[in-house]
Amino acid sequence: MYLLFPGRHQLLTNFQFNYLYRIIQAGLSQETDANGQLLGNSFGPIDAIIFAVTSANHSHTRRNPLPFHLRVLQLEDFSDDLPVPAYMYGIDEVGVLENFADYTIKRIRHESDGMFDFTPQNTVVVCSTPVMNMYEKLGFRVLPAELLDRKTQQFVTGLPWDLVEYIAKAGDAWLTDRYVLEHMHPASYSLWKKYRLGEKVQMLFRDRIISDDGDITTTRDYNSYVRQMDDIAELKFKETAPYIRPGRIGDIGCAVGSWIRLACQQDLLHESDFYGIEVARHLFDICQQRKHNGEFGNPFVFFAQKNAVTGLVYEKNSMHTINTSSLTHEIESYGSREDLLTFIRNRYEELATGGIWINRDVVGPDNPDEEVVLVLTKEDGRNDDWEKEITNRDELSAYLQGLSTYARFLRFARDFRHKENEALHYELLSTEEHKSNLQLSLRNAMEFLLKKDYTDNWQSEMHEKFCFWTYADWEKEMSKAGFSILPQSHAYQNDWIVKNRFTGKAELFCKTTDGLKPLDFPVTHMLFLAEKRIL
Numbered sequence: 001m002y003l004l005f006p007g008r009h010q011l012l013t014n015f016q017f018n019y020l021y022r023i024i025q026a027g028l029s030q031e032t033d034a035n036g037q038l039l040g041n042s043f044g045p046i047d048a049i050i051f052a053v054t055s056a057n058h059s060h061t062r063r064n065p066l067p068f069h070l071r072v073l074q075l076e077d078f079s080d081d082l083p084v085p086a087y088m089y090g091i092d093e094v095g096v097l098e099n100f101a102d103y104t105i106k107r108i109r110h111e112s113d114g115m116f117d118f119t120p121q122n123t124v125v126v127c128s129t130p131v132m133n134m135y136e137k138l139g140f141r142v143l144p145a146e147l148l149d150r151k152t153q154q155f156v157t158g159l160p161w162d163l164v165e166y167i168a169k170a171g172d173a174w175l176t177d178r179y180v181l182e183h184m185h186p187a188s189y190s191l192w193k194k195y196r197l198g199e200k201v202q203m204l205f206r207d208r209i210i211s212d213d214g215d216i217t218t219t220r221d222y223n224s225y226v227r228q229m230d231d232i233a234e235l236k237f238k239e240t241a242p243y244i245r246p247g248r249i250g251d252i253g254c255a256v257g258s259w260i261r262l263a264c265q266q267d268l269l270h271e272s273d274f275y276g277i278e279v280a281r282h283l284f285d286i287c288q289q290r291k292h293n294g295e296f297g298n299p300f301v302f303f304a305q306k307n308a309v310t311g312l313v314y315e316k317n318s319m320h321t322i323n324t325s326s327l328t329h330e331i332e333s334y335g336s337r338e339d340l341l342t343f344i345r346n347r348y349e350e351l352a353t354g355g356i357w358i359n360r361d362v363v364g365p366d367n368p369d370e371e372v373v374l375v376l377t378k379e380d381g382r383n384d385d386w387e388k389e390i391t392n393r394d395e396l397s398a399y400l401q402g403l404s405t406y407a408r409f410l411r412f413a414r415d416f417r418h419k420e421n422e423a424l425h426y427e428l429l430s431t432e433e434h435k436s437n438l439q440l441s442l443r444n445a446m447e448f449l450l451k452k453d454y455t456d457n458w459q460s461e462m463h464e465k466f467c468f469w470t471y472a473d474w475e476k477e478m479s480k481a482g483f484s485i486l487p488q489s490h491a492y493q494n495d496w497i498v499k500n501r502f503t504g505k506a507e508l509f510c511k512t513t514d515g516l517k518p519l520d521f522p523v524t525h526m527l528f529l530a531e532k533r534i535l
Contacts, residue, residue: 001044003084004118004140005126006052006091006104008064009071011160011192012078012185019145020049020126024083046124048085050116051075052104056090058281060305062204064093065164070191077187087116093281101134128159158183167198168205174198203311233258236325240358241266243488243529247320250275250350252308253327257287257296264298273300275314279307309339314350322347325360333464344481351532357483358529362450363474363491364467365522368443373509373516376406379434380505386411393459400455405505406436412448415462442522443467445508450524453501471526483530491523498524 003020024046053075059067072088079086089108097103105118120139127135128147135142146155158166163183167174174180175193184192192198237259246269251259254276263269274296278284284305291301306313309331314322324347331340347357381404390396400408413424424447426440438445446467454461469477471491478485498521509516 001046002116002118002123003046003049003126003143004052004105004123005049006054006101006131007127007129007160008055009051009053009075009160010064010066011164012074012188013157013160013163013183014185015146015157015183016160017078017081017185020082023143024049046084048087049079049082050108051079051086051088052091052108053088054091054104055093057285058093060204060279060307061281065201065204066197070195070197074187074191077190078185087112099134101131101138101140105138128155164201165205167192168201170198171202204307206310233262236360237262239527240323240325240360243321243356243358243486244269244323245320245354245356246272247352248273248275248314248318249321249323250277250314250319251323252277252313252347253324253330254278254287254303255283257290257301257303259323259325260301261290261296264296264301270298272298272320274298274302275319276301276303277306277308277313278303279305281305308346309335309343312346312350316349317352319350320352320355322351322355322357323360324358326362328359328361329464329466329468332468341477341481344477347530348481348483348532353532353534355532356486356529357531358527360527361525362466363523363526364470365442365446366470366472366491367522368441368446368467368470370442370510371439372442372445372519373429373511374409374438374440374445374448375507375509376404376409376436376438377434377505378404378406378431378436380404381407383407387414393456396458397455400458405452406431408452409438409448412452412462415458416447416451417463417465419463442508446522446524449502449506449521450497452505471523474526474528478528478530482532484533486529486531489527489529491526493521494524 003023005020053068053071055064056068056071058064068090072090075086075088089111091104091107094100094103109117118140120141123140125132125135125140125142126145127142128145132142132144132147144150146157146159148154148156163180166177167180170177170180175198181189240259241263244263244266249260249263249269249272251257251263251274254260255278257276260274260276263272264274276287278287284303287303290296291303304313328340328343331343351357381402383404383406386403386407387410388399390399400411403411413426416422416424424440424444426438426444429437429439431437447465450466451461451464475485475489502521508519508521510519511517
């Protein structure tokens with residue numbers, strides 16, 4: 001007879017230990033209630049307890065701050081004083097799955113090579129969350145642990161996750177907090193203290209940008225995103241390669257590790273160490289798999305799933321090169337201006353003297369508030385039904401691709417930063433059979449032109465601001481943080497984008513007394529090279 005205890009097991013409590021101990025010591029000749037009191041239904045003695053550690057491949061997020069190996073360490077320590085053997089098996093994050101209990105049982109049977117084949121006749125489940133319903137549907141009996149009353153959702157004591165959230169708000173005082181000491185099991189307290197997990201949890205809970213599951217946005221199609229990263233990796237690397245300095249090299253927002261893979265192939269960087277930082281779990285997993293596949297050649301390549309906005313991801317004064325690409329605009333978009341300024345200051349702190357931060361990203365036009373006339377074609381798609389509501393990502397992409405450039409602008413003007421309550425202002429000057437003329441700021445015109453073709457991730461792109469700073473704004477703020485700006489830094493127009501996405505679709509004009517005067521498309525991207533020098 002077995003006890004199966006599924007859960008994320010980020011933290012263990014004294015209640016959990018006492019509950020399990022009383023059940024096992026009683027010989028499990030009878031079932032118990034939430035307080036460990038005998039109820040009178042015999043099911044025999046317990047031979048082992050099995051901890052199913054769910055979301056085992058998920059860590060460094062608010063929902064799952066601890067990696068699997070640390071959770072196992074505290075479970076091993078926690079189980080040492082239990083009178084039966086304990087086993088731990090990791091259950092991957094699989095999203096919302098109605099038959100998750102069945103998946104867990106089959107996963108453990110597979111991982112244990114058939115040593116544990118759980119059935120309602122040989123297993124009792126310990127669970128206080130709604131997951132218990134899944135096991136009961138399979139015929140398993142459930143011991144409710146902290147749950148006292150299902151109807152009222154009343155608990156005899158706080159859940160382990162309640163204690164995690166309590167520590168997240170307690171600051172440095174959590175180590176001596178009376179409530180923590182009374183409820184947190186010594187196995188967890190020792191591990192959390194040793195690995196400074198309280199501070200880690202507090203940092204994760206302070207973060208306003210990253211979701212509970214560790215992503216900046218929950219609406220991005222990472223499959224198309226990965227393909228795009230691989231397609232343009234070589235272009236990005238060639239642009240930044242001349243400025244990489246050997247030693248400790250970091251790539252923040254490394255996506256699938258493409259930039260690091262190319263850097264590892266350079267003879268000059270053969271003896272360098274590489275540190276990739278990626279917050280999105282899907283992309284981080286790909287980085288790890290590529291390392292296991294031997295794609296980097298250099299064994300000194302290390303990846304970590306961290307968020308670089310609210311704190312340092314490298315030790316102070318330790319890095320010789322930090323690379324970021326298409327990242328800083330996301331911090332401004334999903335966070336705040338102060339988050340971006342903090343990010344800049346953190347990179348300065350991490351660089352060694354003589355180190356360089358290479359930042360490649362989009363940039364706003366030099367005169368963003370200038371009122372311009374944007375002429376958009378109506379001949380390359382439909383001009384009606386642009387307000388159709390579609391929630392499915394693939395269907396929405398196909399629908400948007402069928403709209404004309406003008407109709408897509410109307411959709412963009414409605415959707416862009418809508419959830420942030422930032423209206424995009426424009427005026428329709430005239431509309432004809434083949435084109436329409438709009439008056440708006442150059443900033444807003446470029447926001448549309450740079451995003452109009454990202455239909456695969458439209459819902460995500462509608463949050464993102466590309467043109468919030470000019471190149472001069474970047475120079476000003478980087479200098480304030482202490483950086484010296486190398487003369488090779490520059491803003492530029494992406495010729496491929498102009499040729500393939502602007503030409504034939506849109507034209508820019510300025511108003512003069514003699515009518516409309518054509519305008520060249522402004523700069524769209526920048527390469528910013530910021531050095532930390534001796535003051």
